[in-house]
Amino acid sequence: MKNPFVSIVLLMLLCISCETTTSEKTTDPETNNDTTFAIVIHGGAGTILKKNMSDSLEVAYKTKLEEAIRTGYHILENGGNSLDAVEATIHVMEESPLFNSAKGAVFTAEGKNELDASIMEGKTLNAGAVAGVTTVKSPISLARAVMEKSEHVMLSGAGAETFAKEQGLEIVDPSYFYTKKRMESLKRVQANEAGTTATYDPYIKDSKYGTVGCVALDKNGNIAAGTSTGGMTNKKWSRIGDSPIIGAGTYANNATCGISSTGWGEYFIRGVVAHDISAMMEYKGVSLQEAAKEVIQNKLTAMGGTGGIIGLDQQGNMVIEFNTAGMYRATMNAKGELKIGIYKQ
Template sequence: MKTFFSTLFAVSVLLVNCTNPIEQKSDKPQKTNEFALVVHGGAGTILKKNMTPEKEKAYKEKLEEAIKVGYNILKNGGKSIDAVEQTIHILENSPLFNAGKGAVFTHEENNELDASIMTGNDLNAGSVAGVTDIKNPITLARKVMENSEHVMLSGKGASIFAKEQGVEIVDPKYFFTENRFNSLQRIKEKMKAELDHDGKSAFYDPLIKDSKFGTVGCVALDKNGNITAGTSTGGMTNKRWNRIGDAPIIGSGTYANNATCGVSSTGWGEYFIRAQVAHDISALMDYKGLSLKDAAKEVIQNKLTKLGGTGGIIAVDKNGNMVFEFNTAGMYRASMNDKGEAEIKIYKD
């Protein structure tokens, strides 16, 4: 009888502990923000000593303008996909960033644009690569996702699809900016001066590697718990042979999953493709139970860095936690939580 009551007491204690509401609450991830938004305008060698007060002010004002557009959509109960698209429009329409209007020049002295978008509720995605006459590539990427059976369209085919969808087409001259064109000429002159005895010159010049990357991106979580991520870029200065980077590649430059997080990347695209950076962050959260912060740090500061890759990511998880992670001197970045509190930064600090 004594053994029976001892066993009954032990079972009772175990049941009380298992149903303790305080313990259950502590084990459940807490919602940090009902909705949240993060934006980037590229990462790279961005140093305060090289920045004028006027230029710094211009970058911060444009980032603030962009993030407020997305915030207002989310605050009013709008969809994360609309917030991402409209936020990126602001950055694509600005000559400050390497996307849309401010796209860099290829070796052949034209502009080839890439973009992608992904929704976390259904893992649907769309992207475009090497387009030359689309004012806002992020919009065309969304059209590919929503109005075609494909994920990625490129070049002339993407432009034909854009016309059928009523997406705004512009003369390629629209993308000309003097400072981007001059950057290309400086690189060409340096490469010409460093021709080896065989008359060959390296494609990846040090000037390219050490310059800032102006790719833009946005990740948003809306009030319905849906995550969307988007990325848009002009690629790499002096790129040749219709080179395509990570921005239009799902899992490399862009990824979103409501079960984990949304990610937008910026940096040296070849390394982000090889490391599948955006998806890897989500996978570490899903398979190993890492937090967004720890997963992003592992991928950017360890895996990517060991490969020799430079750049960074912005991300939002399903609970509204926001993360910026980069291994460069700076990243144009901004965030805004559900209380309307904004954070806008450029340098590593």
């Protein structure tokens, strides 16, 4: 006959083991000491082909992408929050004429630079966005100010610029955003529109594309996402694309993922692309990779839309999905592993 005392002891040990296991599985990500963190960025998608890229320009893009992502990475590595990482990373790209954002923004049909941006954090689902600003040096910082210093989500035009001044953000003369390359692109697009040029120009085909974005996960398990753009070359009537629209160009939710989009904005708005990826994860229980592939390669493509997204989830899983020939992009994980890409590989 079995010893009842031994049986009781074994039962007690089993219970303790079960309680320990359960406790480990239900640890709150807000209070644990997990060192998982990650960051992913993009600098626009489109017809980016090796044959159209000089060696020096390719090096310039890769160098700036690395500078940008390392800026945010160091913040995360030192225990900083994901919002700070996203804002600082996008600052680097906003101040580079290589990208269609702030300093490198494309021109409207009237020869102006009209800037859009948005930012969102996944813990509270708070968000801020701006559209059509022309004198604010950093649109992403203004979007964050809207999120944190106002009761609103989106401000536009002159009102957004007044708010920026009240918040002490840096205001610049519109000439700050001028670059010769973007003005030449505008002239080529307008000449093509008028039927006065027969020369193939990849910039004409990609007049709808550009944009920079960042998604970050910090050590506290919080996700943030941000997007900043100059919009579409030769845009008219104060056109606004997907970049400042929460759920289309930017979305973040700790329960699912963070997303930043780039591409033909009208389709991303109609498809509510950023939120659609999150919703598929929440309601269907699929992975970030599965959701992103379904939305970009199937749903967006079927609509006729082109572009891509970057994203990550709370486990640090990153995704880059696009249906164009290329996308400027980079990732870094908690191990410090850096990956940079431009072409479709």
